[in-house]
Amino acid sequence: QTDAAREAAETARSIGEELGDEELVASAGAAVVGRTVRRSRTAAAPASASAAAPAPAAAPDPxxxxxxxxxxxxxxxxxxxxxxxxxxxxxxxxxxxxxxxxxxxxxxxxxxxxxxxxxxxGARPDIGLPAQVMTVAARIDANGAAAIARDHARSKLLGLIGNDEQLARVVLSYRLLYKVDFRETVERSLLHRVVGAGTEERLGSLYFHPHTLDVLTFSREGVVFAPRPAERASEVVDLDGFAAFAEATAAELPISETDYRARRSEKDVARETKTRFGAAPVRVTDVFFPLWEITLQRDGGAGYRVVTIDALVGRPVSWPAPA
Incomplete structure (x- = not known):
């Protein structure tokens, strides 16, 4: 073991010399010298059955x-x-x-x-992501997704027609949403105009699909996308007030690269915010939404069916794929 450790230290020193890394050379050299001295002292000293052999120092990572x-x-x-x-x-x-x-x-x-x-x-510069990204916190884990999957599995009708389905796998993935912080001026009701200002300023957020630029709405029934689900941006019912958000390391997230690469530009989504709702976009940021992709199989793998559910309330969702 001592010879192997010494050889590793010498290898590290050699690589350090190639790299011109004085610190690596010095630490590797010290490890080699230290082992040589210990070996000499051990040879000169009388053997002791009770004395434990010194543990070799770890060689530096080259x-x-x-x-x-x-x-x-x-x-x-x-x-x-x-x-x-x-x-x-x-x-x-x-x-x-x-x-x-x-x-x-x-x-x-x-x-x-x-x-x-x-x-x-922790970053993903290959697809343009920084080390830290914002995510919607999942409320349903893998066990919960598997339990929901069993509810979606089909069985033979009256035990005679069709095929039984079994759970093959559940896979977590994160899909991009564009979060647009906006500011809009809204006309107040007649009663409020009589006793005060005729308009009021509202702040809020909208969540756009990155390919279709449809707007996300969310309730306990799940996720739905629509071009203009409400007349005013501030009237859209979405993730705010229901979902929790958390930062995550981009390299550790199962992000759909195809989905992310095919996204529309931030300028496009900012323009749509103004065009559809008359609201002024203040900031556009990435948010990643968690989905469970459930694969059900029949006849031992003769056929498969995929059901996608959101990881917040576990409802089936139709999430548009890149065109």
Whole structure:
């Protein structure tokens, strides 16, 4: 074990020398020297049956410093990483390739250039997401979704016609909504105009589907999308006042990448807020809504059916897919 640990420390020191990382070289060198001294002292001292052998010091992770450098920016090209590391671009590409293979880094193509990012950052620069995103907090867990799935499973009619369905799996996914904070001026009722100002200013939020730009309404009956569910933006009944919101790490969320990449622009949704409701958009932000996708099977896998429910009240929902 001592020889293996010493070999690992020497390997780390070698990699540190290649990277030009003095800290890594020093720590690896100390580990090697420390083991050599301990070995000499152990050989000179009389053996003791009761004395426990000293535990070898852990060799430094040869990738740690490289990951730290990579994490200083959202993403880097090989050239940028080479500049930050102080060595050539060829060596930078080799190191980045090692980081990807070891599961420390991800890569994506931007135009003609390959970019790399540290997975430990929690961000998803490959699809344009920061480390922290806002989500609607799920109220139904996997066990609850499975129980609801059994309620949706079909059985033979009178025990003779059709096929029994069994639960195959339940999968949690998060879908994008555009949250638009707005400000609108509303005319007050005749009675209120007699005793006060004729208009009042209201603030609120709307939630738009990112592809159809339909507006979300929500109740205990579930989620419904409509182009203009109310005359005034402030009259739309949605998630506000019912759902809880929480920040989450983007890299840890099961986000539908296809759904996110196909989104309309924030300018489009801001324009629709003004056009449909006469309300002034103040801010547009991403919010991710939790859905359970329930797969039911029949005849041992001869056929499948998918039922999607929201993770708030567990009602079936028709969530439009990208066109």
């Amino acid at each position: 990738h740690e410093q490289a990951v730290r450098r990579l994490a200083k920016k959202k993403s880097m090209t090989a050239k940028e990483f080479a500049t930050a590391s102080g060595f050539g671009e060829k060596k930078a590409r080799a190191v980045l390739k090692e980081l990807v293979a070891a599961g420390h880094a991800g890569q994506f193509k931007e135009g003609r250039v390959q970019r790399f990012w540290a997975l430990s950052s």
